[in-house]
Amino acid sequence: MNEALLRELVPVVIGVLVRRGADFASAEDAVQEALIRALDTWPEDPPRDPKAWLVAVAWRKFLDAARAEASRQGRELAVQVEPPAGPAPATDDTLRIYFLCAHPALPSASAVALTLRAVGGLTTRQIATAYLVPEATMAQRISRAKRRIAGLGFEQPGDLWTVLRVLYLVFNEGYSGDLDLAAEAIRLTRQLATLTDEPEVAGLLALMLLHHARRASRSGPGGRLVPLAEQDRSRWDTRLITEGVAILQTALARDRLGEYQAQAAIAALHADAPSTAETDWAQIVEWYDELLLLTASPVVRLNRAVALGEADGPQSGLTALADVPSDVPRYTAAAAYLHERAGHLEQAADLYAEASRAATSIPERDHLTREAARVRHLLRP
Structure with a gap:
């Protein structure tokens, strides 16, 4: 089973169904059902044309679901016309799906979550982990988002800035190694760059x-x-x-x-x-100053403090760090690094250990644990 191929085909097949008259929410549901069937049947009987197979099965799922709701006004008119025979079109609607998921009617958090699910191929659990919320909460957020854009087609524009945030989040999720989506995020960003x-x-x-x-x-x-x-x-x-x-x-x-x-x-x-x-740490600090003017982000302020510690010495970094809220991610790890460079080894060891307990990934936790052990070793007489 080629899971990378399946992830690549999901937005393409959703795009085909939307072009044939399905609303986005129904199309996404139908494609998910087709994927489940693919996982059951492809290992023993792989199709010659995976895309055409998914389109055919997903379209039938959509028709079945639509006809089951025949009482909904206007829906039957949309599904009575069968699609033309022949292979599925080669159009890549992935970016159009991104823009649909980033519709102005959706809050940014919902737009990002929905896009990661419909285009990025992440599971609801992975998205929930990224947002630090229960899986059930994220599932409800995605369902509400799909309902809010039900009935919308490709003609309504999305929000470019939300699309960019989504692309960067997909890139970073892929970079973690859990799902290799970084190359796909780069491909989509290249494509977007040709359109604007x-x-x-x-x-x-x-x-x-x-x-x-x-x-x-x-x-x-x-x-x-x-x-x-x-x-x-x-x-x-x-x-x-x-x-x-x-x-x-x-x-x-x-x-x-x-x-x-x-x-x-x-x-x-x-x-x-x-x-x-x-x-060139001094120039990096200058760029962080520019970035602060653009975003006023506490994470940027944290990174600037570390860079300032490299450019002007650890005490300057610690002074700048005092202006950063202590609940910013990786604050404790940054404090540990700057205190170590300032020669405060006992405090640095304790901070590394504290940071390891708050780490959000196993590699980060293990790294910080090793750092704590390394600094404690330096304290031995």
Whole structure:
């Protein structure tokens, strides 16, 4: 069973059903039922044309469900006309599905969750984990979102900024290794960049490419997390770095700075440095200042404090960290790092241990636990 192929086909098949007259919510339900049947039958009897098979089964599921609700006014008129015979069209409606899921009628959180489910191929449980809410709560949120856009077609535009947030979240989810969606997020962002001249789309694409270039060096044997300072930079993909920097420079030349361009500029400075010590930390701090003007995000403020600690010394970093709310993710880990650099080893060891207990992934937890043990070892007489 090729699960990657199934994930790729889901938005395409949903798009086919919507074009044939199904509303999005009904189309998504029908495709999910077709997927369940595929999982049951494909291992023993794989189809010659997976896309056509899914389209045919999903359409029948949609017709069955629609006819079961014949009392709904107007629905029967939509399903009486059978689709033309022949293979499914080759149109890739994935981006159209993204825009439909990012409809202005939906709150951003619901739009992101719905898109991750319908296009990204994530399970409701994975999305719930990302949002730190119970699975049942997320299932209800997705169901409500589908009801709110029921009956909408491709003609209503979605919100570009929500689409960009969705693409970046899909990229980061894929980057975690649980589901490899990073390449798909890059593919979709490339496609989006051909459809709009908005510099932030190019900025997001550059940011993805620059992060993706480091992928091979980010983890070691057994999924062990390798922090930036310890990564083997010879394993970084210079082709992706060159492409990302070129795209970023073109976007910045438009003089319409946005948060993704600023983040990409920071990533480019890291990619350009031969080592952590040779990184232009002062310029990185300046880019974080620009980013703060754009977002006022406490996470950005946290990252700026760490960068300031590299540029001006750990005490400057700790002073800046005092202005960051302590409940910001990875606050404790950042504090541990800065205290260690300042020579406060006992405090750093305790903070590393505390941060490990709050880690949201096993690799991060194990890394912070090792850091705590390493610093405690330095305290031994």
